[in-house]
Amino acid sequence: MTELRRTYNRKPGKSYGGREYRNGRPVCQGTGGGPSGKRKRPKGSPIFYVCLLLALAVLAAGAFVLFRKFGPGTAWADYKTVYGMGADGTAVFHGGIQTQSAALSRNGKLYLPADAAAETDSKWYFSDEGLLLYSLATETVSIQPGSHTYAVGGQTTDMGYEICFTENGKAYVSVDFMAAFTGVQISSFPSDQESGLPARLYLENDWGTHLKAEASGKTAVRVLAGIKSPILTETEKGSTLYIIDTVDDWTRVRTEDGFVGYLKTKYLKNQQEYQLSSSAALPEYTAVKSDKKISMAWHQVFSAGDNAELSEYLEGTEGITVLSPTWFSVADNSGALNSLADASYVSQAHERGMQVWGLVDDFDSNVDVLTLLSSSAARRTMVDQLMNAVSQYGLDGINVDFESIKQDSAPHFLQFIRELSIACRQAGKVLSIDNYVPSGGRSWYNLKEQGQVADYVVIMGYDEHYKGCCSGTNASLSFSEQGIVNTLRSVPADKVINGLPFFMRVWQETPEENAPADAKLYDDGLSVYEGRYARDSKAVGMDEAQRLLSAHGVTPEWKEKLGQYYGQYEEDGSTWRIWLEDARSIGLKMEKVKQYDIAGAAFWKLGLESSDVWPVIGQYLQ
Secondary structure: HHHHHHOOOOOOEEEEOEEEEEEEEEEOOOOOOOOOOOOOOOOOHHHHHHHHHHHHHHHHHHHHHHHHOOOOOOOOOOOOHHOOOOOOOEEEEEEEEEEOOOOOOOOHHHHHHHHHHOOOOOOOOEOOOOOOEEEEOOOEEEEOOOEEEEEEEOOEEEEEOEEEEEEEOEEEEEHHHHHHOOOOEEEOEEEOOOOEOOOEEEOOOOEEEEEEEEEEEOOEOOOOOOOOOOEEEEEEOOOOEEEEEOOOOEEEEOOOOOOOEEHHHHHEEEEEEEEEOOOOOOOOOOOOOOOEEEEEEEEEOOHHHHHHHHHHHOOOOOOOOOOEEEEEOOOOOOOOOOOOOOOHHHHHHHOOOOOOEEEEOOOOOOOOOHHHHHHHHHHHHHHHHHHHHHHHHHEEEEEEEEOOOOOOOOOHHHHHHHHHHHHHHHOEEEEEEEOOOOHOOOOOOOOHHHHHOOOOOEEOOOOOOOOOOOOOOOOOOOHHHHOOOOOOOOOOOHHEEEEEEEEEEEEEEEEEEHHOOOOOOEEOOOOOOOOOOOEEEEEEEEEHHHHHHHOOOOOOOOOOOEEEEEEEEOOEEEEEEEOOOOHHHHHHHHHHHOOOOOOOEEEOOOOOOOOHHHHHHHHHHO
16 A cells, blocks of 8 residues: 555656656656657668668579579570571481481472482482382382383383482482382471571381370470470470480470470370371282291301211201301402302202201402492392302202491492392292391391391301400300390391300410510400410310310319300410300200290301200200
């Protein structure tokens, strides 16, 4: 009560103890002493606002830099740079890839250089005689430059325009004729002078099932697979995109308006299949097939007298269905052949139920393969001589073993194979082609084309390590299997024959201090010796390899990874190394022949095998 009295007895408007009272109540004093009694906000410092604005500016600049660095690029492509030509040109695409050559306009028609036509279909071939050739299953169509007509099966057709012509030594073929004759599908898109966009011509003949999809929205189609790559065009929602391939999370497509580029795969929807088929009815490629698995033995014949020894070579063998004697070799650039063919040899083989496929090779060092094969006359000479031999000696087929083909001679080699295949098909004889194990370095052998025109494609599944290479196995199990797998990407299984070795190499490695003064030295870390060493090798058969190891008291060790035995010994200051082929290693390779259900196996060469391999081979070819 005393406190209450003290409070209410205080005079209004008077301050007590620093506080003002009105009507007996203390008055709240606002900051700054305003009469309202409300607290006032402090005035902000100008420096504070400047700092705030600077911070926001820095953040905005950082965001902009990050967006520029990691966000999608907005720059449009320069079409002249992309296509390598201006709006006056016509870029040509095949399988979604631009060819090196542009189309040429003549009298209102588009024409392709003959080499560009061959990129789309390797059967187009311009000969040294100045003729445009296209090989069908049973005949080769030849067209004279400037001609409006062509003939197939004795029937002449007039196209009403120049089918092909030459200009400045270069041959050109009509795009319309290509479509009419082979059925290749053509799509063309106009140029745009304002943007510098050239006209584009698309050729498609990869017959079969393909994929297409819809664009889920408007999005950029870029030159390369990356968000910073320049923009080629923009898709509209729902537009059709023809899928070519994928790279990580990007898909390469062809748009409805004729652009090939990349967009994010997530922008595709409603993916579905469609069929691409030819509109032309070309003669079907027929093949001469065996009703049982092929077991072919190459027989190396050095002289005519060797033919008489056939019965000795066949003693103890089992299950051989085909003999391929090395009878024919190209003698010169005119296509003349040397021959060791023998009628009695063929008769003896036939009596044993074996076919004979005479082998022809290109091993003569006097022969320039490019000169030989690019000559139409030389090719005709070889085909005529081989088919005459087939008739004269009663051969069942031809085995082509051309191992000197380089990229420049490859188109001519394929034309030779086509022309020989026509002759063999007409005669009902087998054509088989020997090939190295497929690799990127020899892609010009074109196994896909061989698989179409030949009856059998033979893979020489050996020489994994060869004389000019380094010490190692002649044919590991994985090497042999990979040869089959790679070939099956291009050739039907019922046309593939896998070649296996009856031989191996004995590798001699000599340390530098023991090597002859004139020996070539290696320092590749692949020897049993450290430092520099000399290297040499020789090919031996199965029995000889076993004899060498036994004579030096060596028990070979099984190498599971290679699928082979390995042994080595020292003699005369050198180490001798052998990766063995025997019944066990051949059996494992034959398992792969059976696993992939290919046409059969071939063996180089008769006479180098041990007798115990034949029962092993036979059990896999039954």
